[in-house]
Amino acid sequence: MSKNKNLIKIKKPKNINTIFGLPAKTYTDHEFWKKECNTVLSNGWLFVGFVHELLKAGDVIPVFIANKPILIVKNSSNEINAFHNVCSHRCLKLVDEKKNVGKAIRCPYHSWTYDLEGKLKAAPHIGGTNRHKPKGFNFLDHGLKPIRIHIWHDWIFVNLNGKAKKFSDYAKPLIKKFEDIDFKKLKYAATLDFGKINSNWKFLIENFIEPYHVQFVHKSTTNQPLKDHYTIVDGICYGSGINVKEEDEKNSNALSVTSRYLSLFPNFIIANYFPNQIGVYLNIPISPGETIQKRIIYTSDGKSMTEEESNTAKKIWWSVHKEDHKMCERLQEGRSSPASEQGGLLSPHWEKGVQAFQKLIINATMKNSKLKKGRKNV
DSSP, X not given: OOSSTTOOOOOOOSSTTOEEOOOTHHHHOHHHHHHHHHTHHHHSOEEEEEGGGOOSTTEEEEXXXXXXXXXXXXXXXXXXEEEESBXXXXXXXXXXXXXXXXTEEEOTTTOOEEETTSOEEEOTTTTSTTOOSOTTOOGGGSSOOEEEEEEETTEEEEETTSOSOOHHHHTHHHHGGGTTSOGGGOEEEEEEEEEEESSOHHHHHHHHHOOTTHHHHTTTTBOOOXXXXXXXXXXTEEEEEEOOXXXXXXXXXXXXXXXXXXXXTTTEEEEEETTTEEEEEEEEEEETTEEEEEEEEEESSSOOOOHXXXXXXHHHXXXXXXXXXXXXXXXXXXXXXXXXXXXXXXOTTTTHHHHHHHHHHHHHHSTTSGGGGSOOOO
């Protein structure tokens, strides 16, 4: 970056309808990525997983997100907790794969052992041969380091720095937009695991929340004219929606259904589709140019999908997402060009959500920096 690593040079808009997006370095630069991990992805509630994937006590899911290894654990009381995924002894990453650990989490290096509540239970020979509990060594002081966690229906959120608002206050703009849906009736229907996508996580969010691309990128998989879309911006919640006159109730061909596509800052994505589908996306930022993505499909009326309905939904959404991923990867590649150094342009009409999202990125990463005193951008 520039001599001042906190400074991002922003191109000044010429008029109200000329809006520049984030500079290329915000998608490619490792120094900016580090700052983003410690601000954008740490200050608020970060989406990290699904409750239904933790079936019984002892189930653990390691997640490497925002440059940090964390561990999601179902404890002996069937509660879900989150910890930093490192041993208190030498800071080895404790768990490296999804599994059931039984009643304890054991470090493979020196066998320090923790219960499912994160308490240190054993530190073999720490004081010498057969001296497992030396005088002055308090086990209660050396358990796993907890991470603030909140469970909202099937979705697991963490706040890495512990400074976020209460979740119900933080997520209020999104929650109120789903007052017409009883989330208690959600039923798991299918999983689409896309694995690694060679794109910055922000491109995946930005692509999802703007309808501008739909009739061009998805012309073979959707039938939702651009003119019928509308945008949504409400604080840290943004996205788009569409109302169609004739619903494709079977979703058998190109999608043509009334829908809402919403995101909660920074990385939670949820969409609902007529008459009874909810889709939730887990986007895990792992580096400036890599994101892991998974989508879960639910029914929202308490009914279950048949195998045929599930397979149809998976086939359609797999195709739609692959079309999006191709665009996001090409957006990432485009940021290596000097022509993209100052950022691209945003539609003042269709990309209002992208503009709102990018402003939140700037506000989080550039607080107290020269950017606040510099030229205006998104």
